[in-house]
Amino acid sequence: MATLIFGLPMAKTSKRTTIKKAGLQLICGLAFFLLLALSACQKQEASIELLWKDQRATGISIPKQLIKNFSSAAADPSIKVTLANGNKRAILGKFSADNAALLFEPLIPLTPGLTYHILENNQLIGQVLVPFKKNEKAPELLAIYPLLDTLPENLLKFYVRFSKPMRSGESLQFIHLLGEKGDTLRDVFLNLQPELWDTAGTVLTLWLDPGRIKRGLTLNRALGNPLKMGKTYHLVVSSAWKDQRGLTLSQTYRKTFVAGKRDDLAPDVKRWQIQLPMAGTTALLQIKTQEPLDHYLLGESIGIVDQNNSPVKGEIRLSKKDDQVVFFPAVPWKSQRYHLQVDARLEDLAGNNLNRVFDRDISKSKSRNKSYYELEFEVKP
Amino acid sequence: MKKITLLVAVGVLGMLFVSSTYQKNQNKYNFSKGTPAVKSIAALAFGPDGVLFIGDSQSSTLFAVETKDTKKAASAQYDVKNIDVKIAEALGTTKENVSIIDMAINPVSKKLYIAVKSADGTPVLLSLGTNNELKAVSLTDVNFSSTAVNNPPDETKKDRQGKPLSLMSISDMGFEDGKLLISGLCNKEFSSSFRSISFPFTGKAAEEATLELYHANHGRFETTSPVRTFSTTTIEGKKYVVASYTCTPLVLFPMDELKPGAHVKGRTIAEMGNRNTPTDMIWLKDGNQTFLVMANDNRPAVKVSHEEIAKFQGTLTEKVEGTAGTAFIILPHEKVLQMAKLDDNKAVVIQKKANGDIDLWTSDGKNI
Known part of the structure; x- marks a missing residue:
């Protein structure tokens, strides 16, 4: 079985490389340098590596030496990559080969924290763990619009702006409106799927439920406006929300505001x-x-x-x-x-x-x- | 030798035939070969000859892709328990990292296509074969065409300060009479947008009509709300769009009024209850009756007969308590997240069960 070497992220371009600790001084001569390069090259060939692009693990490079039938491996269903959970279902993706290795690119990036198995004829020939990133900056909430601290009681929407693209489709798990006593108010926001994000995935439009704002609707009559004039509210965005890289928000954010009088006039x-x-x-x-x-x-x-x-x-x-x-x-x-x-x-x-x-x-x-x-x-x- | 010559001749003829069919389709739909730059998949719908429409909200583009999936099949039977787990495993991750966005069934082959989004936003197109096996649908080197979904700004709006136009998030898509119909929501202004685009795409801007409805629970008030799901129907020889909204009114819009720039007032024919968002609607036959079946995210699915819809001549403008309008039947299936028509009588459904499992199953033609 192959030696397990974790892949590590490199800069923004997709590169296949092995990070090595070369605790050697640069005073070595050219011959020694060449020897070292050769040795690195040999070692690189013998290890399963992750390919990285934009901080995401987008592929696995399986060295030639690990594969019995390398010449036909790219088109051969005998090689498959699976989750290391005992389930031997082949992960969907495409294989390609160069002189030294077989490359597997799954349909979506590999998930940090999960281990993947490489099987040849259902026999394990190697595995790789996708590491969580270190030293990466957590996403931040940059602003909640309107920035004002008094908002009309028939306010229709908030915009929430982040520093990084967030995971979409789950905003209402992490955004809550609290009343004066800190109680969470239910059925305040409109649950929209797909959610409304800008193209960069950093600005979310969050509608207060129009069914509660429109006068005369059953919901409006039963529950009234989500906001009531003179009351204080807290819009809270939980730090548990992850961005698309899988990193959680740097902190929980809170916008406190007071509901003011209703606005029933079109801007003139x-x-x-x-x-x-x-x-x-x-x-x-x-x-x-x-x-x-x-x-x-x-x-x-x-x-x-x-x-x-x-x-x-x-x-x-x-x-x-x-x-x-x-x-x-x-x-x-x-x-x-x-x-x-x-x-x-x-x-x-x-x-x-x-x-x-x-x-x-x-x-x-x-x-x-x-x-x-x-x-x-x-x-x- | 003769045999070989004959084989070569047959082979060449075969290639010529394939090539001419390919050329024909390419020309027929103005396709060109390449890899469509799909950034997100918000909605799927099938057109003629296995052409799959992909609504991409993020790039505000509609793609028409030749699937070459044109082998006829009468029907199919799909049954996958924990479809979210199965999809996650096929993609090499866990279920919390994938979302099922939409599904569509090719009316010719009955193959099921599923649009999925991974946690990092990567869109994925999968197919489910009749053996219930998930496969990747490649969008590399395919015949396709595309068109922008946003209206180009007119002279007064044209790139005034280089600011982006609002993004249209596609809520539903359908193909009818050579036109791709799209309902959408804007990410900024509160508006109802309904567009129709001729296929093959001509490169001209989408024709947009604004839809307005009386909300029956409303009485006096009138609003432009975003359409969540829609279908089409014919009543006494006239074509209509049947649309539904959050809070679940069912509204008819005459298709011949949906012209560019038109402001069309709908006729509300039913109120199906609030705190709910309709997820999909399709037409199915049961005996000699045709029903509009509507799936809901927070209520049981319902069905309304075509006869009831045609019979209801009025519009709900009076105040309504609870539900009203055309009579509808409540079906024993709650939280149907996705629904697609399989054949005249059956649908394929993705449902969130009471225990939280998400299952994909084929209806028996009785309830759905």
Whole structure:
């Protein structure tokens, strides 16, 4: 049976290598160095190694010497990799061979903490344990939006932003809303599968159950809004939540806030205030939205066009409360009329967008169907 | 020698035939050969000739893949206890590291396809043969085509500050009348998105309609909620999308109104109870009746006859306590996580049992 040597992670590229402790001084001559390299090479051939890519064990290299029928091994079902739990079910994946070794690449990365067996004709020819990573930084929770500490009682959603992609599909096991006395409130969030993550897997959108927020629904009548005005709540994210590498959050996070009054009004661009810059300058344009708006939508819903309807290039930054937008133009302002354009899908914290309130009473309010709203302003010399 | 010549000739002819069939399909569906860059699998659905549609939320792309799985079969029988454990073992891990995302049955071969996600987010496509054995479905060097699911931004939205558009998470997918239908949720704004895309893909943007419904328990209020699962049906010669939402209203939308930019109001025909999310719906026959069977994550599965649906002419706009609308039958199967149509009478189901086991089984045609 082969000597068991654990694979170790290397940098970000996929490399087959054996880490050796070469406690030798560099003063050795070239001949000795070559000898050492040769010896390393021989030893490398004799060991089962893990292949690493992006900190994940993505394959197993099985040296030629361990395999009786190496020439046909890549296409030969006599070789299989199994879990070391007694179950001899072949793990799905593909085999390929080079001159020195047979390479097995499973469909998903190998799991840290598990041992894998390599069998030839159902006889164990080697095994390998996938180690847990050491010295890797635990994922952190970077922000919970809205950042405010008073939120409307009909708040629709939170965004939770992490430093690393988290395991998805299990967020509600680790996120809880606690009441004033620390009691966990049930049925507060909408259980969505698949969950709503951004492309990087680091920002989770967490909806409070719309069934409880919408007036008149059975759930709303039976349980009321998840949040009640004047009460204090704690949104807690447990440190037991793992990221995609299998590392748990660095700590338990807690956001404490008070529920404020209900927001039943659609955001009104006409009420926004613009602090005008001077023509010929690259002074910032400050826009006060009069109320906190959705953090992620606000940043991407706003644009400025000039009198020819051409977009004005620049950078947008938001205030901490998400109730102010600051626009830094890339080129100086001209003496002319501009239009601030705001995408109609922009929402406030209660899910009311520019076209309609979230929960529309059809006997009273009408929804509009515009794709964007405009506010004109003039830059003067 | 003659024999050899004949064999060679037959071989060449065979190759020409295979090659021409391959060319035909490639041209028919505008496929090209390669490896689709599938980043996630949110939904699966079958189209014609063994074409498998893969909805990829993460890259906001729809893929059509030629499976070459076109051998006809009448039916099949699947039965795998602890399917989550079996899948985990086949992938070399433990069950807490895998999630079953969706499944679809090829209507031609009756082979079952399962989309799985590993804890690190790697998407995996597996198939279950009639021998109940799990195999990998390779997406390397296949014939495929793809199209973007997001509408390209219009002039007013075009890359204003280089900010990304909202991501559409695909909640369900279906193929009907040469069109791929997709329901989805946005990761930012609260909206209901329902899109239809012609297949073969033309490269044009998805046609999107906004759906709005009266919530029956609601009375006065009206909202755009995200569709969780849907199917299609014909009532008096007219085609409809039957959609269901969290809190389980059943809503009909006329398909001819689902046009780009249209704002379509649905007719709520049933309320099936709250604190529940419908997971799948399919049409099955029982005797001379056709039923819409709906699986639920927190309630028993239910079925409604087509006759009842067609008969219910009204819309639930009055306040409703509990359940209302078309009569439905409660089935003795709770927590059906996945359901796919096997043949006219039967379905394959993945169910979470009371003891926590997750089993895959084939229905007997009576309850489901």
